[in-house]
Amino acid sequence: MTYLGSILKSAITDFGKNKGRTFLTSLGILIGVMSVVLLMAAGAGLKVYISQQFESMGSNLLYVMPGNMFGEGGSGLSGADGGMAPLFVEKDIVTLKRLKGAEYVIPYYQKTVKASYVGTTKYATLNGTSEDAFPGNNFIAEYGTVFSSADNSAKNKVAVIGSNLAEKLFKDGSLAIGKKIRIDDQLFRVIGVLESKGGGGLGGPSFDDYIFIPYKTAYIFNTDKKFIQITVKAKTEEDLPVLKEEIMTELKKRIKTDEFSVVESTEILNTIGSIFSILNIVLVAIAAISLVVGGIGILNIMYVTVSERIKEIGVRRALGARRNDILWQFLAEAVVLSVFGGAMGLGLSATVVLFLRSFFPAYISWQSIALALGTSSVIGVVFGVFPAKKAADLSPIDAIRYE
Amino acid sequence: MLSTVISLKDVSKKYIMGGDTVFYALKNVNLEIKEGEYAAIVGPSGSGKSTLMHIIGLLDKPTDGKVIIGNKDISSLDDDATSTLRSEFVGFVFQQFNLLNKLTIKENILLPIGYARKKFDYNPEERAEYLMERFGILDKKDSFPNKISGGQQQRVAIARSLIMKPKLILADEPTGNLDTKTGNEIMELFGELNKEGITILVVTHEPDIAERTRRQIKIKDGEVVK
Ligand SMILES: Nc1ncnc2c1ncn2[C@@H]1O[C@H](COP(=O)(O)OP(=O)(O)OP(=O)(O)O)[C@@H](O)[C@H]1O
Ligand SMILES: [Mg+2]
Numbered sequence: 001m002t003y004l005g006s007i008l009k010s011a012i013t014d015f016g017k018n019k020g021r022t023f024l025t026s027l028g029i030l031i032g033v034m035s036v037v038l039l040m041a042a043g044a045g046l047k048v049y050i051s052q053q054f055e056s057m058g059s060n061l062l063y064v065m066p067g068n069m070f071g072e073g074g075s076g077l078s079g080a081d082g083g084m085a086p087l088f089v090e091k092d093i094v095t096l097k098r099l100k101g102a103e104y105v106i107p108y109y110q111k112t113v114k115a116s117y118v119g120t121t122k123y124a125t126l127n128g129t130s131e132d133a134f135p136g137n138n139f140i141a142e143y144g145t146v147f148s149s150a151d152n153s154a155k156n157k158v159a160v161i162g163s164n165l166a167e168k169l170f171k172d173g174s175l176a177i178g179k180k181i182r183i184d185d186q187l188f189r190v191i192g193v194l195e196s197k198g199g200g201g202l203g204g205p206s207f208d209d210y211i212f213i214p215y216k217t218a219y220i221f222n223t224d225k226k227f228i229q230i231t232v233k234a235k236t237e238e239d240l241p242v243l244k245e246e247i248m249t250e251l252k253k254r255i256k257t258d259e260f261s262v263v264e265s266t267e268i269l270n271t272i273g274s275i276f277s278i279l280n281i282v283l284v285a286i287a288a289i290s291l292v293v294g295g296i297g298i299l300n301i302m303y304v305t306v307s308e309r310i311k312e313i314g315v316r317r318a319l320g321a322r323r324n325d326i327l328w329q330f331l332a333e334a335v336v337l338s339v340f341g342g343a344m345g346l347g348l349s350a351t352v353v354l355f356l357r358s359f360f361p362a363y364i365s366w367q368s369i370a371l372a373l374g375t376s377s378v379i380g381v382v383f384g385v386f387p388a389k390k391a392a393d394l395s396p397i398d399a400i401r402y403e
Numbered sequence: 404m405l406s407t408v409i410s411l412k413d414v415s416k417k418y419i420m421g422g423d424t425v426f427y428a429l430k431n432v433n434l435e436i437k438e439g440e441y442a443a444i445v446g447p448s449g450s451g452k453s454t455l456m457h458i459i460g461l462l463d464k465p466t467d468g469k470v471i472i473g474n475k476d477i478s479s480l481d482d483d484a485t486s487t488l489r490s491e492f493v494g495f496v497f498q499q500f501n502l503l504n505k506l507t508i509k510e511n512i513l514l515p516i517g518y519a520r521k522k523f524d525y526n527p528e529e530r531a532e533y534l535m536e537r538f539g540i541l542d543k544k545d546s547f548p549n550k551i552s553g554g555q556q557q558r559v560a561i562a563r564s565l566i567m568k569p570k571l572i573l574a575d576e577p578t579g580n581l582d583t584k585t586g587n588e589i590m591e592l593f594g595e596l597n598k599e600g601i602t603i604l605v606v607t608h609e610p611d612i613a614e615r616t617r618r619q620i621k622i623k624d625g626e627v628v629k
Contacts, residue, residue, distance in 0.1 A: 318501075320487070320518040322518070323482055323483065323486070
């Protein structure tokens with residue numbers, strides 16, 4: 001066996017014989033590592049979740065929203081306070097549709113409704129929107145078809161529903177086509193069922209639970225004839241900046257500058273990202289404190305160990321151990337103790353993450369495994385070196401005479 | 404002519420006590436141990452026997468005088484070189500056995516091997532087996548020290564002191580923690596080992612024990628008196 005192997009083995013068997021104390025000592029490291037790993041797993045999962053949400057909606061999108069969300073003077077998302085009342089009207093839709101760079105213009109009127117079919121009733125999110133909603137969001141009809149601009153002009157009471165809702169109401173999506181469902185107190189004919197988009201989770205509504213109806217038909221519910229949001233899809237990525245300016249110019253003719261905003265999906269992502277990095281810094285700082293506290297626990301127990309084992313140190317020196325042999329022995333014990341705590345923290349985090357995964361795509365990356373084990377070894381070395389040095393610096397004669 | 408294993412020239416060990424008084428644990432000791440000797444260091448408690456043994460065993464350094472091994476004064480060696488020399492030159496046997504309780508008997512016997520820097524011209528594992536067999540403790544090889552008798556523990560300690568094939572065995576009161584019968588058995592074992600040519604130095608305050616060796620070095624108040 002190699003030299004390192006033999007000290008590690010001896011350190012490990014040592015702790016095997018002192019399980020209770022080993023566990024308690026490494027508890028601090030365990031908690032520290034666990035919080036770091038869980039934070040990283042949740043952060044990574046959140047990133048995946050957000051980008052999945054945006055990817056499922058497609059790229060080159062501009063969101064026209066009420067409120068001064070990202071404008072100067074606005075303070076991030078909180079600037080939207082009080083500005084969330086529906087604001088846009090049909091004239092805006094028509095105006096934006098005329099812009100050269102705009103491919104699709106998708107207005108949204110949203111309402112939570114009760115959808116029922118023969119005794120089965122489900123809550124769903126109703127969207128009054130235009131025929132552009134389908135190509136603009138990459139929504140494809142799995143059964144039947146989506147509605148057209150003619151349906152909109154004629155105010156036809158037709159509905160396109162998400163796959164999940166279709167399954168809940170009809171058991172099988174294909175059975176939904178042509179059936180009449182009741183949306184609140186109105187009867188609508190289902191003409192299409194969309195392919196599943198996934199998403200949702202976190203308790204938020206999923207596209208698969210949405211109902212889409214023509215926005216003019218939706219005036220039965222939307223008596224103010226106002227829309228909460230208009231999403232505009234640019235023809236190409238290069239069109240985005242110009243299109244954004246044009247939208248601003250057009251809408252400014254009717255609405256005050258600080259009452260609406262036009263944002264790109266990347267801006268939203270960046271804002272959410274920066275909020276989470278601030279949160280992460282705070283939480284990582286807390287985790288770092290618990291790691292330091294854990295390290296101090298190791299420092300303490302190693303000092304105790306050294307003073308309990310002065311005679312042993314003397315015996316080992318008498319048998320030919322050098323100063324460094326003693327140093328490495330105690331340093332290895334501190335590192336084993338600390339890495340043991342780290343590994344347990346990692347193990348527990350893995351269990352928690354496994355449990356979280358049923359709600360949320362959290363995952364433990366290789367980086368966080370490396371970070372957890374790396375940090376705990378570093379802590380073992382940093383806090384173990386003082387007691388180990390104390391042990392190594394004992395003179396052989398004082399150690400062997402010690403009773 | 405027999406070669407000298409170690410010689411001490413005018414070795415003193417002084418301790419500065421409170422009030423500037425100097426206490427001599429050892430005073431001008433001149434001593435020569437030859438290869439194959441079986442000697443006892445005898446003297447009353449506090450006379451300096453252990454101090455002398457620790458200096459011979461390279462665990463302690465004299466404040467004055469020279470310790471010569473193989474024509475070299477080893478007082479000037481640094482800590483690492485002293486440790487290496489100690490590992491190869493001397494094997495210790497203690498009154499309290501000083502085995503490590505968390506290691507098995509076999510691991511205890513092999514412990515010095517882990518600290519050795521030399522190349523072995525024999526297989527240490529085989530030698531450990533041989534020593535355990537010879538000392539009647541082979542069936543205990545996987546036991547732990549606190550599970551065997553005092554006499555057996557001291558045999559383990561002697562096996563450990565022999566594993567490196569050192570030039571000299573130093574035993575500090577090896578029978579001090581044993582009953583008379585077991586103590587006699589241990590002394591018999593030393594006698595046998597000496598007949599095979601191993602140099603042994605036993606520290607004791609009991610004249611009976613000292614008589615069983617072939618040379619008595621009497622020490623009193625830090626001075627060798629005979
Ligand atoms: N570090 C020290 N500081 C001061 N005095 C010491 C120190 N170490 C040993 N002594 C003294 O040196 C003297 C010799 O000690 P030593 O242990 O060599 O005696 P000993 O002959 O082995 O006695 P015993 O038979 O009781 O073991 C004693 O008086 C002891 O108190
Ligand atoms: Mg003594």
